[in-house]
Amino acid sequence: MGRSPCCEKAHTNKGAWTKEEDQRLIAxxxxxxxxxxxxxxxxxxxxxxxxxxxxxxxxxxxxxLKRGNFTEEEDELIIKLHELLGNKWSLIAGRLPGxxxxxxxxxxxxxxxxxxxxxxxxxxxxRPLNAIAGAAMPAQQLRAAHQHQYAAATPGGHHLQPQQQxxxxxxxxxxxxxxxxxxxxxxxxxxxxxxxxxxxxxxxxNLSISLAPYQPGDDPAVKQEAATTAxxxxxxxxxxxxxxxxxxxGFQGAGEGCRCGGASSVPMQxxxxxxxxxxFIAPLEGGRQ
DNA sequence: AAGAGTACCAACCGCGACTAA
DNA sequence: ATTAGTCGCGGTTGGTACTCT
Numbered sequence: 001m002g003r004s005p006c007c008e009k010a011h012t013n014k015g016a017w018t019k020e021e022d023q024r025l026i027a028x029x030x031x032x033x034x035x036x037x038x039x040x041x042x043x044x045x046x047x048x049x050x051x052x053x054x055x056x057x058x059x060x061x062x063x064x065l066k067r068g069n070f071t072e073e074e075d076e077l078i079i080k081l082h083e084l085l086g087n088k089w090s091l092i093a094g095r096l097p098g099x100x101x102x103x104x105x106x107x108x109x110x111x112x113x114x115x116x117x118x119x120x121x122x123x124x125x126x127r128p129l130n131a132i133a134g135a136a137m138p139a140q141q142l143r144a145a146h147q148h149q150y151a152a153a154t155p156g157g158h159h160l161q162p163q164q165q166x167x168x169x170x171x172x173x174x175x176x177x178x179x180x181x182x183x184x185x186x187x188x189x190x191x192x193x194x195x196x197x198x199x200x201x202x203x204x205x206n207l208s209i210s211l212a213p214y215q216p217g218d219d220p221a222v223k224q225e226a227a228t229t230a231x232x233x234x235x236x237x238x239x240x241x242x243x244x245x246x247x248x249x250g251f252q253g254a255g256e257g258c259r260c261g262g263a264s265s266v267p268m269q270x271x272x273x274x275x276x277x278x279x280f281i282a283p284l285e286g287g288r289q
Numbered sequence: 290a291a292g293a294g295t296a297c298c299a300a301c302c303g304c305g306a307c308t309a310a
Numbered sequence: 311a312t313t314a315g316t317c318g319c320g321g322t323t324g325g326t327a328c329t330c331t
Contacts, residue, residue: 016299016325038316054317055300090319101319106298294330301323308316 013047017056021046025053026061059102066098070107078104078112083126 013021028044034057037050046053070078074096081092089101089108096104113123122129 014301036316049301051302051317052300058318059299087320102299105320110297292331294328296328297326299323299325302321304319304321306316306318308314310313310315 012041012049012052014052017060021048022056022061025057029057029061055102059100062100064098065100070099070111074099075112075115078108079116079126082108082112 024044024046028040028046032043037054039050040046040053041048041050044053048056077095078092081095085091087105089105093099093101093104108123116123116126117129120129121127
């Protein structure tokens with residue numbers, strides 16, 4: 001059947017953007033806001049594909065972009081989030097205000113990969129390189145190496161409890177794996193229901209579930225029900241509108257964290273206090289949608 | 290000084306997800 | 311239930327700047 005092209009390619013510019021094009025795009029978005037990228041180029045008088053406009057705006061022209069070098073803290077946060085989420089650059093970018101997925105992706109490929117290799121760690125699995133070479137390494141030894149690696153990577157150098165070692169077990173109550181590289185050696189199905197509060201890599205992986213929009217005064221019994229449901233991997237069967245975000249991945253302030261209707265209006269402290277909510281990370285940058 | 294190699298990053302491409310008809 | 315349109319994401323490419331020999 002084939003796919004219709006996203007735009008009329010014969011009459012669109014490609015390649016680097018000129019200053020004038022940038023100005024037109026900025027002016028248009030300032031006047032009309034983001035959205036409807038397909039019709040934007042025509043309305044803004046640009047001979048560009050809508051996709052190209054969107055990319056240019058998101059990755060380069062947005063006023064809230066930080067630009068400049070990544071800090072050591074950002075490096076470490078990216079590494080931790082990558083270990084947790086895999087190549088979900090948009091999710092990772094959501095935890096780094098002012099950074100874009102493209103920027104982080106490029107930075108990962110050009111800097112952090114090498115940094116991890118220099119540490120003797122595999123950038124894909126975040127495990128020691130020698131551990132990957134020897135698949136026959138005893139599980140206990142592997143865990144020890146894994147633990148040591150976390151301790152080295154974290155300024156505080158905290159050690160993890162045995163039940164905290166699988167970065168993805170905490171996500172296993174989600175219907176889908178959050179990361180593409182998680183399943184080979186640690187089947188999600190074998191995970192036991194997580195304890196109420198878990199920390200991993202210095203990031204609190206407290207998971208909770210609620211229907212969206214979440215109301216602070218919701219019946220506790222309902223919340224308990226939802227938590228029970230989530231812990232049995234049945235979360236998606238009860239509702240398609242469940243708000244699922246991961247708590248405490250470096251949220252910086254109240255209200256940040258969720259794009260779904262009601263949950264974003266609930267202060268994070270309040271959300272954190274509701275032990276049995278199950279939430280899933282969504283891209284968080286305010287300027288994006 | 291010049292050519293080769295490498296690093297960086299903006300931009301493109303293709304696909305999946307989502308939605309409305 | 312199906313189809314077409316649109317958006318967003320992740321992988322990849324290509325141009326440019328920088329470094330090395």
